[in-house]
Amino acid sequence: MTERPDHDAWNAFCDALRAAGDRILADDFPTSAPEERAEGFRHLAQQAACWLTWSVGHADPRDPRFMRQNDLFTQWGGPNVDNLYKHARIDAAGAYRIRGNMHSCEEFLMALRIGNMHQEKYGTLAEVTATDLGIGPGDAFEILVGGPEPADPAVRWVPIPDGARMVNIREYYYDWHEAEPAVFTIERLDVPAAVERLSPAAIADGLGEAASQFTGSVEYWNEYQRAARGRGEDNTFIQPRNEPKGLKGLVYAFCFYNLRPGEALVVESEAPIARYWSYQLYRLGWFEPVESIHATGGLNHRQITPDPDGLFRVVLAADDPGVANWLDTGGRSEGMLTFRCAWADNRPEPVARVVAAADLARELPDSPRLTPAERRAQIAAREAHAAWRFRT
Structure with missing residues (x-):
């Protein structure tokens, strides 16, 4: 029988795609709701495109x-x-x-x-x-x-x-x-x-790596979030740390939020003495950012306004509370909040607390506000920037 390593590798990659489609329907992935399932299959499609491009198109x-x-x-x-x-x-x-x-x-x-x-x-x-x-x-x-x-x-x-x-x-x-x-x-x-023609062995290697990266990414990051959530309690920060084998200059703190309708999460912190810091929201399972171009799923140190007492406060909520430092959950009751701090001289520990969204005006009387028109202008500026940064 003629050996065809390229054909075998292609079939193995296709088998990995099919298996992943079944795998994400298991209970340890967030696919119980139709919208979550749709996000999961979109994630698989994009991961396939990502790792085929990297492993086949950028292999040499x-x-x-x-x-x-x-x-x-x-x-x-x-x-x-x-x-x-x-x-x-x-x-x-x-x-x-x-x-x-x-x-x-x-x-x-x-x-x-x-x-x-x-x-x-x-x-x-x-x-x-x-x-x-x-x-x-x-x-x-x-x-x-x-x-x-x-x-x-x-x-x-x-x-x-x-x-x-x-x-x-x-x-x-x-x-x-x-x-x-x-x-x-x-x-x-x-x-x-290199100018030589592609060999069956070379394309087989690329397809094999693509399948490994695809499967590894889908499994690893879901388990990474689940394990991180298990290190603490919901609506409470797992305090800052450097990621093992990661970048020395970056520190992360995670908070997994779980809010009922009408609740908001208030996060408070001293000002990091750092070249960069931010708060960003992520979807569970896929570890993708919550919408941050057409909404405020993430805000950095230039975009967050301090309160008059010098502390920084951000609010996670499904609906716009009028607070300038609003992290828009996109209607998700559960998710992951990440605090990043890079090249810092201190290591502030953010504190989170659940409050009734209706009580935010009383809870944060001095926090800066944005009118609906100012919020629309904020989003329009984000959209204009993203159109430049991600243009082809």
Whole structure:
């Protein structure tokens, strides 16, 4: 019988798709309601597109290209709504050049990684920020990654640790305004790009990795949220920590909310002394952001207004309470709230409490307010920014 590894790998990938469609209907996934089930199948479709593109279209570190992930269509692993993510394959023995222009991007974090958290082998081996490299908004830049250390100390150079297989860029956008986003390109310097025809073995490897990443992502992040929820009590923060094997500069605190009709969650915190921080809502099961472009499912340090006493308070509610710092749950009674703090000199511990939505005016008498017209203007500005950041 003729061996056809490519055909076998294709069938295995299709089998993984079919199995995942059955798997998410189990009790440990949030698919009991028709709307939740629809979100689940959309998530599977987008994960299939994501990992086929990465594993088949971006498989060769000899000819790397940045792939945009965790954008509007390929969300996994709790992406930050203030980020735009780019990934490229690298060879730890190779030499690369990354060039571009920051335009309106205010910060980036470059991580050299073994793999993604849902893979068997994962972890961040090195990280550096635009600030570390002396790069700011509007700057053109060139960074050498890997290869011999340049003799000129003015050249920006980042060595590649042994075992690194990918470079990940997180672009940060604090002020959501209508402006040109950053541009990044990557090229390999030490070997020519591959030009040979694709072999059955190579496409089989790509399809096999795609199936593994697809299945791993769907299973891992659902269990990740379930395990995190089990570490604490609903409507109470699991206090800040660094993610194991994750980025050293980022701290996370989780609060799983569970609200009855007419209830709201008030979150209070001292001001972090940090270059960046935010509060963001996520869907259970899929770890995708709650709507943050056409609604306020996430707010960062530039978008949250402090109260007169200097504390920061945000309100989770299904309906607009008129409070400026409103996190719109999108009508979801349950979900995950994440507090992120990056490059911080302190580690504030947010506190949450459930209140009646009808009592918010009495509970928060001095908190800044927005009129309906001001809320519409706020959303319009977010939509205009997103149209630029996520344009093709």
